[in-house]
Amino acid sequence: MQSEPKVVIVMPTFNEKDSIGRMIDELCSRVFPRVKNHKMILLVVDDKSPDGTGKIVKEKMKRCKDLYLLEGEKAGLGAAYTRGFRYAIDKLKADAIMEMDADFQHNPGDVPRFVAEFDKGYDYIIGSRYVSGGSIPEAWGLDRKFFSVAGNLIYRVSLLMFDIHDFTTGFRLARVKGYLDTINFGKVFSNSFSYKERLLYEMKKRGAKIKEIPIKFDLRISGDSKMTTNTVTEQLKIIGVIWADRLGITK
Ligand SMILES: Nc1nc2c(ncn2[C@@H]2O[C@H](COP(=O)(O)OP(=O)(O)OP(=O)(O)O)[C@@H](O)[C@H]2O)c(=O)[nH]1
Ligand SMILES: [Mg+2]
Incomplete structure (x- = not known):
C-alpha cells in the first residue's frame, strides 16, 4: 500500500517570538487536520534567535x-x-516542500489551497500577489510598493519569463521527486533572499508544471523586517547569475 504524500512546511525564523507560538498553534491544531490524505509537517529553521524563538518551538513540540x-x-x-x-x-522524506514565513504575512489558512494544486499534478505552486485576487499591503509605504512592483517587472523582462508574475514571493510549494532532489542547493543558492529567484529558475529549467495562485500578503503582525539594502543588491545580481547559467558560462 502506498503511504500518503508528505508535505513539509519549511519555516525560517529569526527573532519571531511574538508570532511563532500562534503560527504553530494555527497550523498544528487548525490547518493540518483540514488537509486530508496527506502527512503534514512543520519544520522551523531557527538561527539561534536571541529572543528565545527556539525555546517556544521546543515547548510546542511537546504537544504537536x-x-x-x-x-x-x-x-x-x-x-x-x-x-x-x-x-x-533526507531526513523527513518529503514529497513536497512549502516555503512560508512565520510573521503571518502568509495566511496559514491558504496552505490547503497549495496542497490541492499539488494533488492536481502541478510541480511548483507559487503564491502570487500579482495575479487577479492577490495583493500587497495597502499600508506599505510608496517606496516598498515601488520596489516590489518594479522588482517583479524587472525580473519578468530581464529574465524573459513573461508567464510569471511574482518572483519574490516566499509562499510556495515545490515537488521533491525529479525537481528539488536534483538541485544542489549548496552550489546554486545564494545565502540571501535571492535564493527565491534562483529556485524559480531551477524549477523552470527542469520543466516544472507551474501554477500561480492568488495570495493576500499582509503586514507582519509584530517583530522587525530582516530585509536590508544588501538584499536589494543581491536581488539584482541574481539576474546576471541566471543569465550566466543559461549561457553556460558558469563554473
Ligand atoms: N533562520 C532565518 N530566518 C530568517 C532570516 N532572515 C529572515 N528570516 C525569516 O524569514 C521570514 C521572512 O523574513 P521577513 O523579514 O519577514 O521578510 P519580508 O516578509 O520580506 O519583510 P517584511 O514585510 O518586512 O516582514 C521570516 O519568518 C523571518 O523570521 C535568517 O537569516 N535566518
Ligand atoms: Mg515578513
Missing part, C-alpha cells in the same frame, strides 16, 4: 507531534532554506 526544529548559526535566509530543504528531503 508534527513539529520539528532545526537550529543553526545565522547565515542568511538562503542558507536557512538550504538547511531546511536538505533536512526535509
